[in-house]
Amino acid sequence: MLAELSVQIVKPQVWVGLALTAVFAYAIYRFGRLLIRALTPHIHRRLPPVLKWLWLVTVVVAWLAVATFVAYLPSVPILFDLGRDITRGFRNSAGQLVVVIAMALIAWNLISALAARIVAEQEFNRRSVRVQTLKGVVESTLRVTVVIIGVIAALQALGVNATSLLAGVSVLGLAVGFGAQSLIKDVFNGFFILLEDQYGVGDVITINTGQLSGGVERLNLRVTALRALDGTMHIVPNGQINTVSVSSKDWSRVVAAVDVTYNANIDDALRVLNDVSQELYASPDWRHFFLEEPEIQGVVALAADGITLRALYKVQPKSQWALGREFNRRVKIAMDEAGIEIPFPQRSITFGPAPIEVRLTRAARDQAPDPAAQATVNVHKDAAPDTNDTSGQNRQKPPVEPSLGRDPEEEEL
Incomplete structure (x- = not known):
């Protein structure tokens, strides 16, 4: 066995095969863990840990068997024969489909993990806006790419000729394309918005000369999502954006x-x-x-x-x-x-030179008014308004911490 291993281990194709089988084994292991997680709410609470260990042992043994077959070590008959049977099984449609789904799952999780590691600066600047915007666009684009490639590979594994299928879809797409001009316009507009850094996630913008305003929460090739100050979310196709006023660009x-x-x-x-x-x-x-x-x-x-x-x-x-x-x-x-008056709306009402006498009388049926219930109020036209008292105000220290939030744009609320 050692003699065979020393001969096979120096071959580059053996190392490539071992690496590929390790990737496939890890993808299948993650796929199995996902299935166990989905079954956990429906089975006894003691079963999930047991299933996880059984699945790990199964994957490890299967990989050792396949590695033995890839390295061609017939002196280990049990693992060699098992690896040969597993390899033949995965060459069939069902095995290939499992591998495709597992690899797609790995790619999907890898995209999420890499995107989570991209953290923009807390300080608002053009670099942080650019990072936040491109992060969302690249993540969504890569996920769409993974889905498309996964579907094509799954169809190939099931025996469907993806080449002829894509040719038929392209003809259908050409026919649909004439009716999807707005979608194409949205994508092109979104591409140039990103390319020229016209605005990004975190910017405060006004679209089409005051029609809609708000902070940009999401931006991709197709739509721009604005959050108004009252919490309303506006979803605007990029193709419908003609002019943009950015309130947070550079300075x-x-x-x-x-x-x-x-x-x-x-x-x-x-x-x-x-x-x-x-x-x-x-x-x-x-x-x-x-x-x-x-x-x-x-x-x-x-x-x-x-x-x-x-x-x-x-x-x-x-x-x-x-x-x-x-x-x-x-x-x-x-x-x-400083005793300087700031103007405010005022109205002057003149009733004549004498004071105004107002009598409040309690009305009663079949009775004369009660003199004791009368009151006299004198209103003088020359009454002076109260002066502003600033003794308790500190100009440099506000009573409450000021908010750093934005004000509504024109016609936003």
Whole structure:
């Protein structure tokens, strides 16, 4: 036996055969484990461990027998004869079908395992978006490829001539292709979206000039899945996407605008706007979002209801909404502290020079009004409104942790 083994072991074809049989044995073992897992809820709880050990021993013995036959060691008659019988059995249709299914299962699990090892960075950037997008596309494409190849191999194992079948399918596909132009358009559009990195998983986009908006949760060659802020999922075929507005591409901008009344001191208001902007820029909680120093544009509009002041912040993508909310909070407190009024809708009602006397009387049938139940309320037109009290507000420390989530796009909700 050792002499035969020393002669056969130096042959390259023996090593190739042993490697292939080991792969086939592992595929069949995994296929059997899958069947045992499916049977586990329907059998006694003590049987699954026993079945797993029996299946492992069976596969190991079968592989040793086949390896003995591949290495051609007739001096081990029991294993050699068993390996020859197993090899002949797997050359039949049923054996080939089992091998095809087992190999397809191995490939499917291998794709899932490799995809799970590809983890994008937690920080939002174009590389993480690209990785997340291509991960889903490549995984789905490989799985479709495994299914197609597995079906063709299974048909061949059952004796069906796959070549003639594919020729017939191609003729049928040509006829169907004229009616599937939209599907082809979807795939081509999706291909160029991925190739040019127009957007990806994690981006916030608006499709076709405001028809649909949301965050991209899934993207493949056929469809784009958007999640709106209210949780609605929009599934859009890529062929129907004509224009895309991306709110998270490379960098974003906060349009920090505030209105003041015409009675306000504009120079003081501009100083407050600049102080709030520089305060945000220097804050350790917000500094890392800024890409450039804030730009104070000044007075940008003299509107009917007030004067508009504006600053611009160039920031990291997807941080513009949180920064905008924090700016609104701080600038409101700062304007109150400076005594600068932010305009709001007002209405004036005039009743004449004298105070208004309102009498509340309890009505009763067949009785005169009770004087004790009357009340007099004097309303004066010159009553002054309450002033804003800012003593309990801290501009730099919000009472609650601000959310970093996004705001709804136009017409999203």
